[in-house]
Amino acid sequence: MVGEQGGTRRMLTGNAAAAWGARLARVEYIPAFPITPQTEIIESLAAWCAGGELAARFVTLDSEHSMITAAGAAAATGCRVFTATSSQGLLYGLEALWTVAGWRVPLVMVNVSRGLAAPITLEPDHNDILAARDSGCIQLHAETCQEVLDSVLLAYRVAEDPRVRLPVIVNMDGFYLSFTREPVEVPTPQQAADFLPEAQGEPEFRASRPLAQGVAVLQGALYSHFRYQMHLAQEAALAVHEEAAADFEQICGRRYGAVEAYRLEDAELVLVMAGSFATKARAAIDVLRSEGKRVGLLRLRMIRPWPAAAVAAALGHRRGVAVIDQNLSPGLGGILFQEVAATLARSARRPGVLRSFVGGLGGKDISLGEFRHVVDVLAAASDSEDLHGSELLFTEADWQQVQSLVQLAQFPETQAVPSDDGRSEVRR
Amino acid sequence: MLRIRFHGRGGHGVKTASRIVGTAAFLSGFYAQDSPIYGAERRGAAVAAYTRIDTKPICERGAVAEPDLILVVDETLLADPAAGVRVGCEFASALLVNSGKEGTALATELRLPCPILTLDLTAVVLAVVGRGSAQSAVLGAAACALAGLGPLERVLEAVQRELVELGLEADEQARNLEAARRVYADLSAVPARPRLPASGQVELHRPTLAKGAASRPIILAVGNAAARHTGRWRVFRPVIDQEACTRCGVCFALCPDGAITLDERAYPVIDYENCKGCMMCYQECPVHCISERQEVQAW
Numbered sequence: 146m147v148g149e150q151g152g153t154r155r156m157l158t159g160n161a162a163a164a165w166g167a168r169l170a171r172v173e174y175i176p177a178f179p180i181t182p183q184t185e186i187i188e189s190l191a192a193w194c195a196g197g198e199l200a201a202r203f204v205t206l207d208s209e210h211s212m213i214t215a216a217g218a219a220a221a222t223g224c225r226v227f228t229a230t231s232s233q234g235l236l237y238g239l240e241a242l243w244t245v246a247g248w249r250v251p252l253v254m255v256n257v258s259r260g261l262a263a264p265i266t267l268e269p270d271h272n273d274i275l276a277a278r279d280s281g282c283i284q285l286h287a288e289t290c291q292e293v294l295d296s297v298l299l300a301y302r303v304a305e306d307p308r309v310r311l312p313v314i315v316n317m318d319g320f321y322l323s324f325t326r327e328p329v330e331v332p333t334p335q336q337a338a339d340f341l342p343e344a345q346g347e348p349e350f351r352a353s354r355p356l357a358q359g360v361a362v363l364q365g366a367l368y369s370h371f372r373y374q375m376h377l378a379q380e381a382a383l384a385v386h387e388e389a390a391a392d393f394e395q396i397c398g399r400r401y402g403a404v405e406a407y408r409l410e411d412a413e414l415v416l417v418m419a420g421s422f423a424t425k426a427r428a429a430i431d432v433l434r435s436e437g438k439r440v441g442l443l444r445l446r447m448i449r450p451w452p453a454a455a456v457a458a459a460l461g462h463r464r465g466v467a468v469i470d471q472n473l474s475p476g477l478g479g480i481l482f483q484e485v486a487a488t489l490a491r492s493a494r495r496p497g498v499l500r501s502f503v504g505g506l507g508g509k510d511i512s513l514g515e516f517r518h519v520v521d522v523l524a525a526a527s528d529s530e531d532l533h534g535s536e537l538l539f540t541e542a543d544w545q546q547v548q549s550l551v552q553l554a555q556f557p558e559t560q561a562v563p564s565d566d567g568r569s570e571v572r573r
Numbered sequence: 574m575l576r577i578r579f580h581g582r583g584g585h586g587v588k589t590a591s592r593i594v595g596t597a598a599f600l601s602g603f604y605a606q607d608s609p610i611y612g613a614e615r616r617g618a619a620v621a622a623y624t625r626i627d628t629k630p631i632c633e634r635g636a637v638a639e640p641d642l643i644l645v646v647d648e649t650l651l652a653d654p655a656a657g658v659r660v661g662c663e664f665a666s667a668l669l670v671n672s673g674k675e676g677t678a679l680a681t682e683l684r685l686p687c688p689i690l691t692l693d694l695t696a697v698v699l700a701v702v703g704r705g706s707a708q709s710a711v712l713g714a715a716a717c718a719l720a721g722l723g724p725l726e727r728v729l730e731a732v733q734r735e736l737v738e739l740g741l742e743a744d745e746q747a748r749n750l751e752a753a754r755r756v757y758a759d760l761s762a763v764p765a766r767p768r769l770p771a772s773g774q775v776e777l778h779r780p781t782l783a784k785g786a787a788s789r790p791i792i793l794a795v796g797n798a799a800a801r802h803t804g805r806w807r808v809f810r811p812v813i814d815q816e817a818c819t820r821c822g823v824c825f826a827l828c829p830d831g832a833i834t835l836d837e838r839a840y841p842v843i844d845y846e847n848c849k850g851c852m853m854c855y856q857e858c859p860v861h862c863i864s865e866r867q868e869v870q871a872w
Contacts, residue, residue, distance in 0.1 A: 156592070156599050156607070264790035321634045325608035326595055421634055428632035432773065510635060514775030537780060544778040551783075554792045 157329040159322030162290040163229065163255045163315070164189035165329075166297025168199050169337035170253070172227040175203045176215040180234040181267055182319035183257040187229060201227075209238030216252045217245025217312075221358055222350040225301065226252040231319060232259035232273045239277065245312055246281030246375065248359050251304035251344075252312045253297060254282075258420070259319040260507040268508025269318035271420060271472040275448075275480050281375045283313040283382050284448040286419045288405075291329045292446075293317045295399055298332070301341050302389035308381040318421040320508060332397050340396045379450040386447065403452035404459060405444040408434060412441030413464040414523045415496075416516070417485055419445040422471055422505045429516035440520055445481060453488045460485070461494035465523035470535065471505040478535030479503045498526040504538030511538055574627040575765065576637045577716050580658045581646035582806060584616045586709030589735050590644070591622035593713025597722045597731035598626040606631045617806045617849060619656040626720065639664040641765055642719050643687075646694070646708050648672045649805040651683060662687045666766040667719055671695055671708070687766075690719075692759060695808065699867075701752040702745070704809075710736065714753035721762030728757055803830070807850030809865045815840055817862035824854035824863065 157165065163186045167175070175194070177187040193199035206212040209230050220226045230238060235256055245252070256274050260266040274284065283303060287293045293315065300313035317323060332340075350356065362368050383403060394400040407427055409415065416426050423444045433440045443459045445452075460466050466489075470479025477483070482501035489495050502519055504511045515538040522536075577594060581587035588609035595607030609622040623637040639661045648670050650656040662668055665687040670679060671694040680689040694711045702710075710732045717728045732753045736746045782788060813824070820839045832848040833841045843854075855863045 156595055156605065320608065320610065325606060325634065326592065327606045327631070328599060328604065424632050424634050429773070431632070432770075508635070510638075512775060513771055513773030515777070517773050518775065518777055536777075539778050539780060541776040541778045544780075551787050554794055555786055 154328055154330050156326040157290055157294070157331070158185065158324055158326050159287070159290045159293045159317045160185035160257070160324070161189055161326075162294035162329050163297060163317070164193070165331055166255075166294040166315075167227040167253075168193060169294075169332055169334060170225060170227070170298055170301050170341055171338075171343070172199070172201050172253075173224040174216075174219040174226045175201050176206050176212045176219070176226070176228050177203065178206050178209050178212045178230065178234060180209075180231045182259060182323040183229050183231040183234070183255070185323070186255060186257075190227070209234040210241050213238040213241035213245060213254070216254065217241065217248055217250050220245070220250035220252040220312075221248060223344060225305075225344045227254075227297075228252065229255040229257070231257040232261060235273050236261065236276055239280070242277055242280045242282060242312070244359060247371070249310045249375070249378070250312065251301070251310050253300040253304055254312060254314050255293070255297065256314050256316045257319045257323045258316055266507040268320055269420075269471075270506045270508065271316070271470075271480075274314065274316045275472050277314060278449060278480075281311060281379070283309070283311055283379065283450065284316060285313065286316045286446055286448055287322065288421050288423050288444060288446075290317075290322055290325065290327050291399070292401070293322060294329060294331065295393065295397065295401065298337060298341055299386065299389050299393055299401065302392075303382050303386050305344055306382075306385045306389075309378050309385050311375065311378055311382065316420070318508075321421040330397075330399075336396050340393055382450050383447075383452060401446065402455070403447035404455045405446055406459060407442040407444065409441035409443065409459065411439055413439040414520055415441050415443055415460060415463050415466050416519065417443045417445065417460070417466060417468040417481070418471070419448065419481065420471060422469075422511055425511055426469070426516060429513050432513060433517065433520055438520060438524070448481070451484060451488070453491075456485060456488045457492040457494075460489060460496055461492050463496040465498045465500070465526060466496040467500045467502055467519045467523050469502045469504050469511070469519065469538070471503075473503050473506060473535070482535065498523060500526060501535040502538055503535045506537075509539075509543065512540070515540065574625055574631065574633070575642070575720055576633075576640050577624045577626075577642045577644070577720060578637045578640040579622045579624075579644050579646070579712065579716070580650050580656055581620055581708070581712075582616075582650070583611065583618050583620050584707065585620070585646040586707030586712060587620050587622040587646060589707065589709035589739065590712035590716060591624045592738075593709065593728075593731050593735045594624040594626075594716045594720065594722065596734055597713075597717050597728050598624070598720075600727050600731060601722060603627065604629060604631050606633075608635075610636060617803065619650060619653065621657065624716070626722075637661075639768075639771075641666055642716060642763070643668040644712055644716055644719075645670045646712060647806075648674075648679075653805075659685060664766065664768060667763040669715060669719065669760075671712075688763070690760075690763075692756065694756065697752050697755055701755065702748045706745075706749070710749035710753040711756045714757040715760055718757045718760035719763050725754065725757055729753060802846045803849050804832075804844075804846045807848065807868050809850050809852055809855075810845065810868055811843060811848065811850070811852055811855045811863050812866055813841055813843065813854075814862040814864065817860055819860055819862075821859060823857055823859060827853055827857050829853060 194203040216226045216228045258269040260270045285296045296315045304313045390401045426442050468482035468485050479501045579587040591607040595605040598605040604627045607624040611620045663686040669690045672691045673693045676691040825833045832844045
């Protein structure tokens with residue numbers, strides 16, 4: 146891969162696609178810190194920086210907290226910055242993420258989703274990226290490796306637009322995209338340059354002109370003003386993304402919306418999902434369609450800003466809508482369900498039934514049978530019944546597996562184990 | 574869609590093998606997807622990798638639970654339920670085991686609901702590529718042959734592309750290509766097994782709050798790592814000639830796994846249950862009293 150130019154269709158992992166996105170964006174500064182399953186992104190970029198394919202300064206930092214701070218500081222000088230992290234790393238850098246978003250600096254970060262500890266896992270779900278939901282960063286969630294690459298390019302257009310000036314996080318699922326190769330069309334350097342010109346604007350920070358960034362505002366009114374400005378900038382990003390997506394289509398031939406519809410035209414029942422597991426939903430929808438069920442998919446690509454109008458337009462008139470969240474807010478349920486429900490509650494037309502499911506936690510498969518279950522629940526539901534909580538997509542086979550492992554880990558034969566009231570007891 | 578699953582241990586090259594097949598399919602104009610799955614990366618630990626091939630965009634992701642082809646680099650994995658080699662083998666039109674045994678003998682031994690093939694890939698690698706080499710090229714070529722991907726030149730191009738990506742030297746590439754050529758010639762395509770469309774019926778479980786510790790991720794059982802015998806990973810077994818041994822203790826000191834102890838007379842004793850066959854003792858013995866023997870069967 147080293148030494149090659151873009152402009153061909155090739156087999157790329159999501160991680161390699163992210164690195165290509167940064168390379169084609171001609172990024173100038175890459176602060177980095179390794180974490181599985183993201184590390185290959187920075188390994189690729191480091192190799193290109195060393196080999197001369199990419200004229201960027203690559204710096205390893207001591208933590209994600211420093212990394213994000215360095216990314217924000219560099220972006221404030223007007224140079225194009227790329228960085229990447231995942232899971233625990235994202236959370237470790239979370240404080241800095243809020244800070245650099247508040248600085249209103251454009252940078253692009255890829256997050257490779259991985260379930261959060263504890264217990265520890267390496268496989269994906271979206272609790273990591275949704276922990277950054279309210280940071281002020283824009284969020285684009287990719288379904289394919291192609292979309293990872295294209296979204297990095299789109300992200301710079303949105304981040305650097307004077308109406309926006311906010312960090313953008315491009316999210317992909319660990320393993321399911323990060324380590325999975327599939328055919329990816331790599332734009333040519335010329336296409337990338339046509340779509341994404343050099344970073345515009347006079348740098349605010351210069352050594353010869355000291356100024357303060359991220360200042361203290363010890364007045365509620367001033368604080369309110371600046372925070373609400375972030376909100377308005379986020380809202381402006383919806384239109385900016387549309388403009389960028391139209392340009393991208395013209396140059397590269399692929400179109401991306403804030404949401405994506407699959408077989409939605411005449412669908413009575415709609416599944417709502419984000420990320421690479423939407424691919425599994427497509428396959429299930431094809432099977433269910435072949436059985437005569439009018440089912441479709443709405444994929445949430447842009448999570449922040451929240452594309453309320455597009456969501457309401459796509460879902461308002463359906464007989465049933467099920468949000469399958471690949472995340473869990475303990476004590477509440479699926480997170481995106483809350484946002485979809487709130488949008489529909491304010492909308493003039495509401496679907497007959499609305500249900501919440503949680504699936505794919507820690508990378509657990511969502512099988513055809515589980516999608517079938519969701520659709521069966523929707524089909525049988527009536528609007529008069531109470532809204533249930535979030536149902537976990539978890540099969541009897543999953544339960545058998547869990548039971549045997551928990552048994553092995555906790556209750557080995559004739560072993561003394563402390564019971565909850567502190568006394569030891571012998572179990573068989 | 575054709576689904577291929579590879580099983581091996583970290584270092585065997587199953588990830589690269591899955592990529593060789595993915596690239597060969599891609600170069601043939603198919604849609605392809607390849608991916609590995611592993612836990613905490615570790616040489617010697619069980620690893621699986623998958624390749625999916627289709628004439629239309631692939632709408633599956635993650636583990637292959639219903640493989641058309643299964644390829645196993647290390648036959649000891651067949652005895653390890655955690656490696657999941659047998660998962661979905663009733664769908665497979667062939668399960669190829671890297672083994673010097675006869676296919677029919679292994680089939681009788683394993684009693685699996687799919688045809689068993691054997692080929693001594695290790696022998697080819699040892700003869701053509703050299704010791705300590707990964708089996709990616711031969712494994713990838715074997716999978717291409719079984720899947721009916723070709724012609725040979727395209728398969729070799731796929732092998733070469735992946736080896737270049739790994740940064741192998743030109744002579745090493747050439748030896749791997751020769752090994753791949755031999756293996757590809759030894760196998761022919763197996764017809765896909767007809768399968769019914771999946772009904773996709775599952776029973777859902779509604780979790781309830783578990784009592785006490787079963788609700789929390791906590792291990793109360795005593796450590797069981799000792800029950801996992803890493804000696805199964807060996808390709809070569811070090812053997813100490815006690816007549817020649819000077820009891821200098823170098824092997825004892827250098828064994829990275831603590832698999833060499835000293836007996837009451839200070840002679841080194843190898844714990845074959847846990848010796849991984851790194852052969853460091855063989856390399857370092859000052860009087861060359863440690864020899865190597867290839868394992869025939871480790872389980």
